[in-house]
Amino acid sequence: MAELCSLAEAVGELVHDGDSVALEGFTHLIPFAAGHELLRQGRCELELIRMTPDILYDQMIGVGAARKLTFSYAGNPGVGSLHRLRDAVEHGWPRPIGLEEHSHAGMANRYAAGAAHLPFAVMRGYAGTDLASHTNVKPIACPFTGEQLMAVPALRPDVAIVHAQEADREGNVQLWGIPGVQKEAVLAAARSLVTVERVVERLEPRPGGVVIPGWVIDRVAEAPGGSRPSYSLGITDRDNDFYRFWDKLSRDRDEFTAWMEEHVLGNGVASGGGPECRNP
Amino acid sequence: MSGSDPTTTGAAAGGAGIPAGTTGTDASPAPASAGELQTIVAARRLREAQSVFIGVGRPSTAALLARIVHNPRLVLVYESGTIGAKPYHVPLSIGDGELAETADAIVSVPEMFNYWIGTGRIQVAFLGAAQIDPHANLNSTVIGDYEHPRTRLPGAGGAPEIATGCREVVVIAPHSVRTFVKRLDFVTTTGDRTTHVITDLGVLEPDPDTRELVITQIHPGVTPEQVQEATGWELKMADELRVTDPPTEAELEALRELVAR
Numbered sequence: 001m002a003e004l005c006s007l008a009e010a011v012g013e014l015v016h017d018g019d020s021v022a023l024e025g026f027t028h029l030i031p032f033a034a035g036h037e038l039l040r041q042g043r044c045e046l047e048l049i050r051m052t053p054d055i056l057y058d059q060m061i062g063v064g065a066a067r068k069l070t071f072s073y074a075g076n077p078g079v080g081s082l083h084r085l086r087d088a089v090e091h092g093w094p095r096p097i098g099l100e101e102h103s104h105a106g107m108a109n110r111y112a113a114g115a116a117h118l119p120f121a122v123m124r125g126y127a128g129t130d131l132a133s134h135t136n137v138k139p140i141a142c143p144f145t146g147e148q149l150m151a152v153p154a155l156r157p158d159v160a161i162v163h164a165q166e167a168d169r170e171g172n173v174q175l176w177g178i179p180g181v182q183k184e185a186v187l188a189a190a191r192s193l194v195t196v197e198r199v200v201e202r203l204e205p206r207p208g209g210v211v212i213p214g215w216v217i218d219r220v221a222e223a224p225g226g227s228r229p230s231y232s233l234g235i236t237d238r239d240n241d242f243y244r245f246w247d248k249l250s251r252d253r254d255e256f257t258a259w260m261e262e263h264v265l266g267n268g269v270a271s272g273g274g275p276e277c278r279n280p
Numbered sequence: 281m282s283g284s285d286p287t288t289t290g291a292a293a294g295g296a297g298i299p300a301g302t303t304g305t306d307a308s309p310a311p312a313s314a315g316e317l318q319t320i321v322a323a324r325r326l327r328e329a330q331s332v333f334i335g336v337g338r339p340s341t342a343a344l345l346a347r348i349v350h351n352p353r354l355v356l357v358y359e360s361g362t363i364g365a366k367p368y369h370v371p372l373s374i375g376d377g378e379l380a381e382t383a384d385a386i387v388s389v390p391e392m393f394n395y396w397i398g399t400g401r402i403q404v405a406f407l408g409a410a411q412i413d414p415h416a417n418l419n420s421t422v423i424g425d426y427e428h429p430r431t432r433l434p435g436a437g438g439a440p441e442i443a444t445g446c447r448e449v450v451v452i453a454p455h456s457v458r459t460f461v462k463r464l465d466f467v468t469t470t471g472d473r474t475t476h477v478i479t480d481l482g483v484l485e486p487d488p489d490t491r492e493l494v495i496t497q498i499h500p501g502v503t504p505e506q507v508q509e510a511t512g513w514e515l516k517m518a519d520e521l522r523v524t525d526p527p528t529e530a531e532l533e534a535l536r537e538l539v540a541r
Contacts, residue, residue: 027374028360028375072435073436074434079372090429103439103440104437105438108392125440127470129468131440134426177377178361178380180361233380
């Protein structure tokens, strides 16, 4: 049963240095507040998993919290590049980062296999591309027809963190709007945290609402505005200006570092400051 | 994010500006810029289409324009899971709130790829890329060596399975030797189902036998020499090279009104 607690407590209890962590949300409901709390608590040596790394992972990679990134599309949606990620890949700043990349279909199927506790998923994909020889996928024949298909390994993150609009006091969660792979990520992970815009007495059914029962979630934490500059449909709007602003700011290492210090790391500090690895 | 050109911005979606010095006392609208014409030509490809899968930027603008001018019943599908989205504004991202609020249905990402794209239910796909080769294969992964890239691009996104799942692929790309290269640094997406490549200079189509791209149409005022100069291989020209119909007043007005919203 999900335990309702503060964001700082939830992150402190669930996430350890070196963990594989999936903070999901496909453009919508990206758990920025939780990601920032990870950085404030100094979590490091993480394997970050996310279909679309977006600005949040650009920030986490830019401060050096990640040893590896597993992803399928690493851009600033509609704007351009993720400059901190590019700096890490192209120049090893602030540290080199390992990459494992897939297509969206591959990542989505990997999460679905993880949620089903199956070892792999089968799909038609990667055919004719150079991706197949640069990532962890293997051809497989259909045992019934012999058709050549592709097998992708299940994703089973140590921790999944997602954001939703509402939870009730029992920790049952409801999200609506673009559902992404949030449910799959929670069910695939060993431990899970859901941050929510608000805790309500009772979940009202919503068109297209996805309900995740509290008994498959470890912690629920209230984090109003916790998806900004992404959005929580019906509650906050996507801050497209911030995505454009980030494209300019993040090009420069010093400007980036100063911005992070002022707006993220020095803000509500939980463990005394910047990201220092406790157990490198 | 289906492999849209990562080097251009969604903000420039309607075209890289109206030619300077053409506004003022003259009541007739400024002539179409190369970018506007590219968007208009792409929109025309959707006249008869039932459904189109689109990434951000110019493809999104073109699909919205097609719904306004040519084909109001056109179903727009975004990889964020929004099926039948009817946004009033050109969205910045493929997951803007307006897409979810106006969609007929919203599905999860696994469902989008497994039930809708992989099955061929979506007719046309609009894709972009940083590099395209003579067989319309696309690169949106790296420039240079994979392990030590000169430029790290965003990666595959949905493109590989969109390009093999949708029945027809239309590539929208800027025409330059940087983009049109003889050999890709990385094959992210195959060109097997590509029917048209729409650029700011003209339209290329694959030869039915060899699958090599042939320039079949050039935009008004563009010369075949110009197209060759902007292409990184010896480009085959169609026997009957057509000139693109200039934009109608209705197309141009609708595009400018759409981008200004």
